[in-house]
Amino acid sequence: MSELRFNPLLGEWVATATQRQDRTFLPPPDFCPLCPTKPGHFPTEVPEPDYDIVVFENRFPSLKRNPDEPVLEPDGIYDVRPSKGVCEVVLYTPDHYTTLAAASLERIFKLVRVWRHRYEELGKLDFVDYVFIFENKGEAVGVTLHHPHGQIYAYPFVPPVVKKELEQCSKHFDETGRCLLCDIVEKELAFEKRVIAQNDSFAAYIPFFARYPYEVHITTRNHRKSLAEFSVDEERKLAEILKQVMAAYDRLFDRSFPYIMLLHQAPSDGKAYDYYHFHIEFYPPMRTAEKLKYLAGSEAGAGMFINDTLAEEKAAELRALVEPVSWK
């Protein structure tokens, strides 16, 4: 059963998706449902013996193209609606044992092109207002399948975090005539001490206002609202800086580094959003090699994050671990 229930206190929708309780949980590699189906072996979700990049509808979706009717009727302040939308899984590679950080630039570039295609295609659906591309990596963030993959949620509304960013960006534009993220990138590049890596098209930095010790943002240096506005060269430059950041993360504690990675770009609801600006955010839960940052009372209950570290110091650590990358 899945439905959307409205939280009148926060003005937000919550997806109730009871079928997700039984989803596949950390299977052994021989029974990985995301690997290709090899002849004579366990039949996986992918009915072919090999693939490059695959995208498919999630078997345990929070949102569906043809959702069931809700179990309860709307009741005054308690609104409920069918959980209409799309949930997709993006398989980065047929190799079960690798990660995006270890992937070639060519593979990451392919992924960027797939992301763009999905953003454009899902954005055309009349019931989709926002296409959210993200990756949960590592058991520390709750991953249930190790095979390298990401997800795409096509929401029937602009989700709250993005809505808040849009409000802030719109306010800044109204007050200054400038794009807020253009100004943030300019400040970070001028200050330098929080920059991790940069190239002609992108800046990667731990932001001034970082909430996680190793939170990194990757932002276009030119004003771009979404992947749909990227040139081919910008797609390649994005692959380069993603590789540099993710590989630096893995060098930090000399092991595969858990994170949530997400793409924030313009909604697909038909409005202009010229004041908004594409960027990627990484939320890594590790604050040291042994310790996690938990979202406790102040973060989860009051919305004020407490960062036990200085962004400038953490950025220096990561910057020292960034290495040049090269295409084959």
Place this chain on the structure above:
Amino acid sequence: MPEQEDDKLQPPMHVRQITLADGRYMIFYTFGDEAPEAAEKEGDV
């Protein structure tokens, strides 16, 4: 940038969609000059 250079930097992307037994769609993305075998729905981008 001239079109020929764009082509070198960005090999063609092929999109092949199938329908799984339970009705869900699955999309295979491949890259390069050769298009894969035709299936239910495909396109080149």
